Amino acid sequence: MNNLIPEILKVIFKYLYDPNADSCYIADRNHLYSCILVNRYWCKVSVPILWSRALNYYGSIHERQTKILSLLKCLDQKSRNNLINNGITFPFSFDEVTIFQYTSYIEVLDYGKLINLVEDWLNTLQKLPAESLSLVLRSILKLLVKETKIKSFKTWPV
Template identity: 30%
Template sequence: MSKLNKDVLFLIFEELKEDSKSLFSCLMVNRIWCETVIPILWKNPWCYNINYHNKNSLYFVITSYLSDDVRKSLIRKKILLPPILHQPILFDYLSFCRNFDIDILNAIISIGNSDLHNQSFLQQEIYNLFMRKCPELKYLNISSIKHQIFYFPEAKARLESLCELKCNTSIDSSYFYGLASICQNIQSLNIINKIMKVNHGRSL
């Protein structure tokens, strides 16, 4: 009966997936509700109406997955990282993620260090982390990407399931060539025009 109840709860919470306030409230009810809501919240953790620049909790959760060697390297660059946890986190949050939004992730990463050069190091490590931890990706926003993620070891397995891609006209064409060799199932392509040319018409 408890299994049935959890399945029913999941269907109900799925209907609330765009209502972050209600979902966050459901987390506090009991353990079953919490266990059911977490995968829904983390399926697309970038879609909620919150200020991601100030979401230290998200930054700490994501960076807690970094290996000790990577942490040591980043700390030497004066990048802020949370202390090492002596017990595992309650959920494998990144394993629920199916959406990868570079714009928002970069905003979260900026919490670690204000220096753009150091942010680039952290971006590379965290992008690679997502490629390893996310079982499959359905949505990818590369509008502000600076790293060729399709070269990461796990990229092919994660990106071949991609259904929706968001990008802009300022992105170097090499990114599209790289993704085209992997992503064969894209159904939706959202291109934002960043190169605005004013057409003054023809003079007579």
């Protein structure tokens, strides 16, 4: 399978979930996660597919935490410092770098689900300032606007 060109492998991997669905099915995501573990080549092809709709479904508590932490690790130094200066602490060192720039793969964004993901993460922290949610959301949204090629954006009905 390593002899397949990335474009062909990508088409095969996209069949593991319905690209027209609002969310990926758990079993389908698990198949893609398995592809990541095969080798670097498969990982490089399957990660963008997984992250294209990563913010469009919730997953387990651990999965939600991992998504937010991965996004936060992609923040630039100015955004990180702003959050730290406003009393938000991170359960990781910013010396840890991500293997991928995950935000560049996001194609579908559901703003309501993003808010819920951030709220879930903030609820695990203690003694946060009242404006923490808006600060973190603003930082992540700035990152997404700068880094992504969003094809679909969903907001709450007004």
